[in-house]
Amino acid sequence: MAIKDNLLKITSGLPPSVTLVAVTKTHPIEKIEELYRAGHNVFGENKVQELVEKYEQLPKDIQWHLIGHLQTNKVKFIAPFVHLIHSVDSLKLLQEINKQAQKNNRVIDCLLQVYIAKEETKFGFDFSEIKQLLTSDNISEFANIRIRGLMGMASNTNNTQQISTEFKSLADFYHTYQALTKTNLKFEILSMGMSSDYEIAIQNGSTMIRVGSLIFGNRT
Numbered sequence: 627m628a629i630k631d632n633l634l635k636i637t638s639g640l641p642p643s644v645t646l647v648a649v650t651k652t653h654p655i656e657k658i659e660e661l662y663r664a665g666h667n668v669f670g671e672n673k674v675q676e677l678v679e680k681y682e683q684l685p686k687d688i689q690w691h692l693i694g695h696l697q698t699n700k701v702k703f704i705a706p707f708v709h710l711i712h713s714v715d716s717l718k719l720l721q722e723i724n725k726q727a728q729k730n731n732r733v734i735d736c737l738l739q740v741y742i743a744k745e746e747t748k749f750g751f752d753f754s755e756i757k758q759l760l761t762s763d764n765i766s767e768f769a770n771i772r773i774r775g776l777m778g779m780a781s782n783t784n785n786t787q788q789i790s791t792e793f794k795s796l797a798d799f800y801h802t803y804q805a806l807t808k809t810n811l812k813f814e815i816l817s818m819g820m821s822s823d824y825e826i827a828i829q830n831g832s833t834m835i836r837v838g839s840l841i842f843g844n845r846t
């Protein structure tokens with residue numbers, strides 16, 4: 627099936643409140659162009675270098691999302707154009723994003739990545755760290771960032787009950803802190819769900835899914 631049809635199959639079943647980020651990592655420009663011509667313009671990459679290369683070669687009305695771990699020394703490369711950073715996992719990174727956004731005269735939208743999986747390898751804050759960050763004064767000092775929500779990845783398991791429990795824990799936390807708003811803090815985006823678990827994520831309140839292999843096939 628054409629990748630365009632794969633995309634349509636997913637988007638046609640989505641509630642209007644859910645945005646699909648098509649994850650293009652490892653896939654060539656031509657495939658992205660095919661989806662772009664079909665009307666899709668929200669794409670995600672997990673590596674800075676690949677994100678920059680693709681940004682440079684593709685139409686400029688594409689919204690590029692960074693979804694993977696971001697090193698502070700690489701923020702400067704994406705700051706001029708990135709639409710949303712899903713993977714903010716430290717205060718240090720937030721500071722650097724703010725600094726680079728300022729240099730580019732921009733306000734950069736960010737999500738805080740929360741660690742919800744049982745695995746040891748995933749990046750992110752835990753709930754108590756996020757709570758501390760959200761209620762501290764630090765955030766208000768960052769005039770060039772907006773914290774728009776949270777991102778989380780469930781465990782890589784076939785146990786759908788566990789996946790559901792993990793997503794629900796993030797959604798509950800998200801809804802609790804939705805009431806807390808500051809000039810540059812307002813929860814409007816809950817990024818959770820990938821190819822294998824996006825339906826479970828939506829059942830638990832996801833508003834943004836990040837789907838790669840289900841659209842493009844397996845990565846090379």
Ligand SMILES: *Cc1c(COP(=O)(O)O)cnc(C)c1O
Binds near residue numbers: 819821836
């Ligand atoms: C690769 C990746 C995805 C998409 O994964 P698929 O299983 O291919 O849909 C989603 N989120 C992050 C952070 C990723 O790195």
